[in-house]
Amino acid sequence: MLINFPSLGSDLSFSSHEARAYHFILSLRFDDAAPYLSKKTAGTVYLNNLQESLKIIFSEDADLYSDYKNDFDERYEYIDDLSSSSAYKNFYLAELRLQSAFVHLKMGAEWDAAWDFRKAYKLIEENQEEHPDFLPNYKSLGMLHIMLGSVPSKYQWILHLLGMNGTVEKGIEEINKLAQSNNTFKKEAEAIRCLFKSYLLNEQKEAIEEFKKVYISSSGNLLFGYLYMSLLMKASEGQQALDLYHKLSDLSEGYYTLNILHYSAGEVYLQKGEYKAAENEFKTFIKHNTGKNLLKDSWYKLFLSYWLNGDNTSAKHAYEKAKKTGYTIVEADKHADKSLNSSTYPNQVIMKIRLSTDGGFYERAQLLLKQKAKLTTEEEKAEYTYRKARLYHKIGELETAINHYKETITTAGTQPWYFAPNSCLQLGYIYRQKGNIEAAKKYFEKVLKYNHYEYKTSITNKAKAGLSELKD
Structure with missing residues (x-):
């Protein structure tokens, strides 16, 4: 050399x-x-x-x-x-x-x-x-x-x-x-x-x-x-993300193999309700994975792809595999692990509403809201209200979203769920958008009072950043 x-x-x-x-x-x-x-x-x-x-x-x-x-x-x-x-x-x-x-x-x-x-x-x-x-x-x-x-x-x-x-x-x-x-x-x-x-x-x-x-x-x-x-994807523009994925998939010759793209595409297909496509993407990611992270979450989401599509036998296998596989370092794997340690599978209607809302498939989410969800636990009741708040927030119906966020905070109380602290964070964003600085500050500060829940690091960091911006 x-x-x-x-x-x-x-x-x-x-x-x-x-x-x-x-x-x-x-x-x-x-x-x-x-x-x-x-x-x-x-x-x-x-x-x-x-x-x-x-x-x-x-x-x-x-x-x-x-x-x-x-x-x-x-x-x-x-x-x-x-x-x-x-x-x-x-x-x-x-x-x-x-x-x-x-x-x-x-x-x-x-x-x-x-x-x-x-x-x-x-x-x-x-x-x-x-x-x-x-x-x-x-x-x-x-x-x-x-x-x-x-x-x-x-x-x-x-x-x-x-x-x-x-x-x-x-x-x-x-x-x-x-x-x-x-x-x-x-x-x-x-x-x-x-x-x-x-x-x-x-x-x-x-x-x-x-x-x-x-x-x-x-x-x-x-x-x-x-x-x-x-x-x-973070902005709930799932279809745009999927269209971009297909363009990126054509960039093969001379490029580094980016296996994480399959995981991302699997997420969007799952959100869209195209379960077979989601299954294929998660399988590809798992097959070529060489690291520790996102493996547990991928098996869990593969379980969801099977289960939400009515394939209960394959779903059970993926669920058990997810329990035994991977680590809990990143938040996605920690969330999957929490779900896997539950005594029951998640509520199907709530899960479908959540996925559709996260992906920006709002018409699908609104249709799912019209179904009668059977809520059997306090956590399901809190989450169902929270999911309604997220959907109305994303489609711009802010007053309805505000009411549901506040109801979530009351219903969840001090339970170790992220629904209440994230509701506070979202209320901070809404009130900041409306120009109500005092209310925004109140809810950003309220986030910091919650402890021991999923996604705490990212939610806390965002609340802190929101408070910093209000000081300008």
Whole structure:
């Protein structure tokens, strides 16, 4: 392998070949990137680490992870030992730490991830002080400040003790500076901004509109296509997500195999009530899965595909398999595990209403509401009211939604279900939309008083982000 050693004071910025490799890597066209990564430079070392990080994040392959940990120190030391005053040096080092942190998080090594986040923070803060006009800094800074600002208040003292602080608002502002520039990392910054807007700030419509432009202007980018599909699904645009899935499925030659697409498509087919198609997608995902996460949930959703389609024999087999398979690290698997530990199968009518509403198939959900659901437990009564609230909220009948959310809060009480805290969160969003800041603040704060329920981390983070926005 040829080695190019940058000279003293070299700016270490991407060469035209490295910029080309970066484009291919972000598109998940790793084989096409390879010819441009043959020379060992600061840029190619950074890009190789980015490429391997993406492979592990999507595959969760334990062998790749082991190789990654062995190679990381060598990559890091190569850049760290360079005699250069370039702003790119600490930027690359901070980015390597961030990439490593996300890989560790994905593989369940939370302490290693926390250590990498802290090192990334220190490196990029130092780089910002020394090179305040260096635009790429804002990618790392923005992400870190948003994540730090999302940490619940009761844990902020730990961050301060470690010399780390940040706010969601500051982070978004920093990402915007890069996204609005003509810098090499502009597209990546635009994508990051949209993801945070959707997943943290609940600005789903705006995020989708912005990401659509990013995706269209990045023709053939499989990573952006998958992220766009995820945003559509989160915004209950199931049919659009399914249409996009079929386009992405045609991007086969030269692209990394993105098995997670089958899991996503299975979810939408399940929501739509096309159970055979859902079954096929979940089976494909399970067959090619190499990681720990989403396996339990996939078997559980395969059970739902059979059961809601009347195939009780296959449903029982999938249900028992789901009980014995996978882990409970991510929220989807935790939710599946809770359902699997129930003494009975879920209520079919409620489940169908939930799935149809989540996917944006609202006419189907409204027809299901007209069926008489047999509610046998207090949890079913609370959930049925909650599902009505979610449906009316999504179709814009806000006053009806408000009433059902409030009824859910009363019915659920302090039970360890997510229906009440998420009802509070949604009421916060509705009142903020209506301009009733005091009511919005009241319900966002009420979220923080609930403990020990599913999806607590994400619901709490969203409430905290909502409160932060109200302070502006």
